[in-house]
Amino acid sequence: MQTLEIRAARYDELPEVARMYRYSRDRCLSFIPRLHTPEEDLWFFQNIVFKENELTIVMGDEQIIGMMATKDDWVEQLYLDPRHLRKGVGTKLLDQAKAHSSGNLKLMCFVENVDARAFYEVHGFKEVKRTSGSENEEGAPDILYEWKA
Numbered sequence: 001m002q003t004l005e006i007r008a009a010r011y012d013e014l015p016e017v018a019r020m021y022r023y024s025r026d027r028c029l030s031f032i033p034r035l036h037t038p039e040e041d042l043w044f045f046q047n048i049v050f051k052e053n054e055l056t057i058v059m060g061d062e063q064i065i066g067m068m069a070t071k072d073d074w075v076e077q078l079y080l081d082p083r084h085l086r087k088g089v090g091t092k093l094l095d096q097a098k099a100h101s102s103g104n105l106k107l108m109c110f111v112e113n114v115d116a117r118a119f120y121e122v123h124g125f126k127e128v129k130r131t132s133g134s135e136n137e138e139g140a141p142d143i144l145y146e147w148k149a
Contacts (some may be wrong), residue, residue, distance in 0.1 A: 024082055032110065104146065128143075
């Protein structure tokens with residue numbers, strides 16, 4: 001088993017974070033439209049995610065294999081390299097988010113993302129409401145999940 005390092009992302013690592021994010025979305029979320037170029041993804045991480053959130057990365061085998069962006073009691077982003085799914089990486093990230101929360105966490109998950117929904121539900125998140133997708137840029141129906149300690 002590989003050794004994992006979980007830590008705050010550095011600005012110079014954002015190109016790798018953006019590449020892993022795109023790789024994960026392309027493979028795990030093929031049901032949503034690809035709305036942005038890789039350059040736009042990088043801009044998003046440099047100018048929005050990194051500046052407005054706590055951005056945590058998971059290093060494994062000297063590369064970024066996971067990332068999570070949190071703000072207040074929200075998990076804004078949580079993406080893993082699909083080659084590292086079901087190895088405890090996501091659980092470690094969620095555990096960290098729970099430990100740093102006020103005892104309440106929320107997140108949004110696409111309805112069609114059945115694997116992620118099962119993951120969150122196993123980790124104690126409960127469905128609060130469903131939306132039509134009118135509130136996200138992908139236009140895909142999603143679910144508001146909440147976890148309470």
